Every structure is written in C-alpha cells, then in structure tokens.
Amino acid sequence: NAGVTQTPKFQVLKTGQSMTLQCAQDMNHNSMYWYRQDPGMGLRLIYYSASEGTTDKGEVPNGYNVSRLNKREFSLRLESAAPSQTSVYFCASGRSSDEKLFFGSGTQLSVL
Amino acid sequence: GQQLNQSPQSMFIQEGEDVSMNCTSSSIFNTWLWYKQDPGEGPVLLIALYKAGELTSNGRLTAQFGITRKDSFLNISASIPSDVGIYFCAGQLGGGTSYGKLTFGQGTILTVHP
Numbered sequence: 001n002a003g004v005t006q007t008p009k010f011q012v013l014k015t016g017q018s019m020t021l022q023c024a025q026d027m028n029h030n031s032m033y034w035y036r037q038d039p040g041m042g043l044r045l046i047y048y049s050a051s052e053g054t055t056d057k058g059e060v061p062n063g064y065n066v067s068r069l070n071k072r073e074f075s076l077r078l079e080s081a082a083p084s085q086t087s088v089y090f091c092a093s094g095r096s097s098d099e100k101l102f103f104g105s106g107t108q109l110s111v112l
Numbered sequence: 113g114q115q116l117n118q119s120p121q122s123m124f125i126q127e128g129e130d131v132s133m134n135c136t137s138s139s140i141f142n143t144w145l146w147y148k149q150d151p152g153e154g155p156v157l158l159i160a161l162y163k164a165g166e167l168t169s170n171g172r173l174t175a176q177f178g179i180t181r182k183d184s185f186l187n188i189s190a191s192i193p194s195d196v197g198i199y200f201c202a203g204q205l206g207g208g209t210s211y212g213k214l215t216f217g218q219g220t221i222l223t224v225h226p
Binding site (some may be wrong): 004018031033035041042043044045048058076090092094099100101102103104106 | 116118121143145152153154155156157160200202204212213214216217218220
C-alpha cells in the first residue's frame with residue numbers, strides 16, 4: 001500500500017523556469033493538500049482541495065497553481081520559479097470528516 | 113495568519129531520559145495534533161486531541177490538550193535512539209472544509225545520545 005506518492009524527490013530549477021510537482025494517493029481520500037516546509041517555520045499550507053473538482057487557497061498561495069486531476073491526483077505548478085520558492089514541498093491527503101493527514105515523503109526543490 | 117509557538121527548538125538528551133515539549137497559541141483551536149518527522153520523510157501522526165483537558169497516550173508518548181484550548185504538550189518517557197527526529201505540534205480550527213487546514217509549530221529537533 002503506497003499511501004501518498006510524490007514525484008520528483010529532488011529538483012533544481014533556474015529562476016523563471018516552470019515545473020509541476022505530482023502527487024497521488026491510493027487511500028480513496030476526498031481531501032488533498034500541498035504544504036511547504038522551510039527551516040524554523042514548520043509547514044505552511046499552499047493550496048488544498050476539499051473534494052474532487054474544488055480547490056482553495058491556503059496561507060501562502062502566491063506563485064503557485066494547482067489542479068485536482070481526479071480523486072487520486074493533485075498537482076502543484078510553479079509557472080515562473082523564484083529563489084523564494086526553494087523549499088521542501090509535501091503533499092498530504094485525508095478524509096473529509098477528520099483532520100488526520102497522511103503525508104508523502106516530500107520534494108526538495110532548489111531554485112537558483 | 114495563526115501562530116503556534118513551539119518550545120524548545122532543540123533538545124539533546126541521553127537515552128532513557130524523559131522529554132517534554134509544548135506548544136502555545138494566541139488563538140483557540142478545536143483540535144491539537146502531534147506529528148513526528150524522520151529525516152527525508154513526511155510527518156507522521158502520533159497523537160490527536162479533541163477536547164480541552166484531554167490526556168491521551170500512545171505507547172511511551174503522552175499528550176494533553178490544554179484547558180484554555182490555546183496550548184498542548186507532549187511527553188516522551190524513557191527515550192530511545194529511534195525517537196530522534198523533528199516533532200511538530202499542529203492546531204486545527206474547525207470542521208467543514210477546513211479539517212486538513214492545519215497550523216504547524218516550528219518544530220522541536222530531538223537528538224538522543226546512546
């Protein structure tokens with residue numbers, strides 16, 4: 001049982017480049033989330049999708065877009081990467097009825 | 113946005129010692145959660161607390177939901193080397209579509225010396 005799978009695990013971009021981070025879950029969860037983790041700041045919510053077909057902004061959405069492709073998949077896109085987006089990105093999923101989130105193993109992104 | 117202050121930022125202890133860390137907020141939360149993150153992995157849920165005053169255990173871990181609903185603590189008894197990692201508190205304000213919209217503390221880095 002894979003749980004939450006994120007790809008890629010590592011990525012280096014140049015300023016201005018674009019890329020999409022992929023996330024898939026096999027737990028039949030309705031809700032999916034993208035968080036970023038920066039040193040000394042914990043995790044901060046970028047975007048979330050409460051159910052298939054809906055997406056909403058979190059605490060730090062600027063510079064990002066998301067797509068809930070189907071119930072399993074939720075992607076995060078950086079259209080024009082900036083050094084401030086250097087971070088570790090985590091995808092998570094959960095049931096609609098509680099707050100227990102299951103996290104992927106993360107994508108470490110460096111923007112030069 | 114919401115702020116959670118977690119302390120201490122780091123701890124260096126000997127195997128067998130007990131550990132205590134806490135989290136405080138300026139806002140009231142309906143749910144408090146404690147996560148552990150191993151190097152190179154995502155956070156894993158340890159304990160979830162749902163009621164003010166609730167005390168919950170998970171093996172050697174014990175956590176409490178503060179009476180004021182603005183704080184929580186986590187205790188680890190008789191630490192072992194595999195307890196090494198980063199521990200995060202997280203608060204959640206309410207239900208509806210916001211179940212997974214968690215506010216995280218800055219984390220406590222735990223190092224256990226054999």
